[in-house]
Amino acid sequence: MRIATYNAASVRARLPRLLEWLEVNEPDILAIQETKVEDDKFPREEFEALGYELALNGQKAWNGVATLSRTPIDSVIRGFEDELMPSDARLITIQTSGLTIINTYVPNGNTVGSDKWTYKLAWLERFRRFLRERFSPSAPLIWLGDVNIAPTPLDVYDSPKLLGSVGHHPDEFSRLAAILDFGLIDCYRALNADERAYTFWDFTVPRALDRGLGWRIDHIYATPDVAGLCREVQIDFDARRKEKPSDHTFVMATFDL
Numbered sequence: 001m002r003i004a005t006y007n008a009a010s011v012r013a014r015l016p017r018l019l020e021w022l023e024v025n026e027p028d029i030l031a032i033q034e035t036k037v038e039d040d041k042f043p044r045e046e047f048e049a050l051g052y053e054l055a056l057n058g059q060k061a062w063n064g065v066a067t068l069s070r071t072p073i074d075s076v077i078r079g080f081e082d083e084l085m086p087s088d089a090r091l092i093t094i095q096t097s098g099l100t101i102i103n104t105y106v107p108n109g110n111t112v113g114s115d116k117w118t119y120k121l122a123w124l125e126r127f128r129r130f131l132r133e134r135f136s137p138s139a140p141l142i143w144l145g146d147v148n149i150a151p152t153p154l155d156v157y158d159s160p161k162l163l164g165s166v167g168h169h170p171d172e173f174s175r176l177a178a179i180l181d182f183g184l185i186d187c188y189r190a191l192n193a194d195e196r197a198y199t200f201w202d203f204t205v206p207r208a209l210d211r212g213l214g215w216r217i218d219h220i221y222a223t224p225d226v227a228g229l230c231r232e233v234q235i236d237f238d239a240r241r242k243e244k245p246s247d248h249t250f251v252m253a254t255f256d257l
Contacts, residue, residue, distance in 0.1 A: 003101070009034050019050070023050065028069070032065065054069075077092070097257075099257070109121075112166055141184075144221065149172045151173055188219065191232065199249055222253075
């Protein structure tokens with residue numbers, strides 16, 4: 001089973017890239033973040049024509065997540081289903097073929113010490129509780145998406161320079177570690193312990209991709225039994241070089257499921 005994640009930075013703007021990539025790579029599941037569109041305006045038909053069922057949690061112009069599945073979607077949870085973050089279209093959970101897929105677009109945080117930073121930390125803490133309240137580490141579960149955290153020095157191009165900034169901050173590391181204590185394994189790091197690789201290159205940095213000035217902030221995590229069946233995690237650098245790309249690229253894991 002091939003399971004992938006991609007921050008599209010607008011699903012409608014990136015539709016040609018998405019359809020092209022799906023036709024070539026044929027993942028069983030694709031989690032999309034930052035769709036930036038209401039559910040009733042999502043380009044559903046184009047994906048359905050490729051054989052995917054869709055689960056959507058979108059909003060106008062901002063945020064938004066969508067999960068595409070070639071296997072039947074048995075159930076959907078949109079958001080946290082509580083009053084703390086009721087309109088935060090950053091989370092969607094599906095069940096398919098006995099597997100739980102949690103797709104997240106974690107808040108960026110903007111600036112350390114800002115209201116958005118405080119919100120990011122609160123969101124991560126709420127997600128930690130969500131996992132423990134709803135799921136078990138002994139069950140087949142995958143959490144993936146734009147996590148907006150580069151947790152190790154290998155996950156960012158210049159850790160000494162960037163340590164303490166948004167995306168590479170000890171307060172984020174500790175909250176991510178608390179989430180992973182639920183019983184989640186970073187599939188890429190499990191197979192590539194010492195590799196330096198990135199999934200995001202900022203458009204505001206000149207020639208960031210060619211110069212290797214990136215961040216690995218798009219992750220695929222799994223509970224132990226599922227992670228043990230992960231055979232490969234690919235980061236599609238070529239897709240980032242296509243015309244009108246997102247600032248992120250596709251990450252795909254292959255599981256013997």
